[in-house]
Amino acid sequence: MSTRVQWLGHSCLWIETDGLKLLVDPFLSGNPKAAADPDQLNPDYIFVSHGHGDHVGDTIMIAKKCGATVICNYEISQWLEERGVKAHGMQHGGGFGFPFGRVKLTLAFHGSALPDGSNGGNPCGFHWFFKDGAKVYDAADTGLFGDMALIGEEGVDLAFLPIGDNYTMGPDDALRAVRLIKPAAVVPIHYGTFGLIEQDAAEWARQVAARTASRPKVLQPGEWLDVRP
Ligand code: NI
Ligand code: MN
Numbered sequence: 001m002s003t004r005v006q007w008l009g010h011s012c013l014w015i016e017t018d019g020l021k022l023l024v025d026p027f028l029s030g031n032p033k034a035a036a037d038p039d040q041l042n043p044d045y046i047f048v049s050h051g052h053g054d055h056v057g058d059t060i061m062i063a064k065k066c067g068a069t070v071i072c073n074y075e076i077s078q079w080l081e082e083r084g085v086k087a088h089g090m091q092h093g094g095g096f097g098f099p100f101g102r103v104k105l106t107l108a109f110h111g112s113a114l115p116d117g118s119n120g121g122n123p124c125g126f127h128w129f130f131k132d133g134a135k136v137y138d139a140a141d142t143g144l145f146g147d148m149a150l151i152g153e154e155g156v157d158l159a160f161l162p163i164g165d166n167y168t169m170g171p172d173d174a175l176r177a178v179r180l181i182k183p184a185a186v187v188p189i190h191y192g193t194f195g196l197i198e199q200d201a202a203e204w205a206r207q208v209a210a211r212t213a214s215r216p217k218v219l220q221p222g223e224w225l226d227v228r229p
Pocket of ligand 2: 052054055141167190
């Protein structure tokens with residue numbers, strides 16, 4: 001089965017690839033836009049982009065319940081292991097081959113303090129190279145940076161970019177990010193969850209369609225997308 005992704009609201013993604021289930025930034029409890037019940041999810045791997053509560057979310061509960069391995073930066077992996085969670089620590093620019101394919105940790109410009117104030121290292125994004133050839137980039141929480149062009153050089157079929165502004169890129173910088181990354185398709189995330197990050201995603205998609213060569217797709221929480229339709 002080819003790789004497909006479901007947006008679960010905010011920055012939370014559910015990815016199915018080659019019979020494996022991946023969960024990204026599982027902020028579901030307390031998320032008014034959550035499209036899944038954390039008690040019902042049974043991922044093989046969980047990805048955590050940084051230490052903030054709206055990304056760590058239900059990671060500990062879900063990982064302990066189903067034995068999933070959490071893939072994240074080294075500092076967060078140590079914090080999770082101290083709490084009884086199986087974790088695989090990495091750092092920026094490093095990649096590793098897992099049963100689902102290869103993942104590389106990308107730069108992200110943001111904070112990463114953990115919910116209890118512990119040092120959560122530096123925030124990251126994820127660039128996956130799945131076994132069916134699908135390449136997916138999740139920028140996670142970040143501002144715009146020019147080296148997004150280097151990520152694009154490796155190929156991106158589908159990019160997830162924050163457009164919420166205030167804490168991350170807003171719509172204008174996310175449009176510039178699309179021009180740097182040149183993904184075949186792009187989905188906006190990290191908006192609309194609460195008042196400070198309300199955005200008009202449909203208008204942003206119109207701008208992407210008019211001013212870039214990428215195909216924008218605005219998902220509703222719970223909606224699926226095939227990476228290579
Ligand atoms: Ni954050
Ligand atoms: Mn966030």
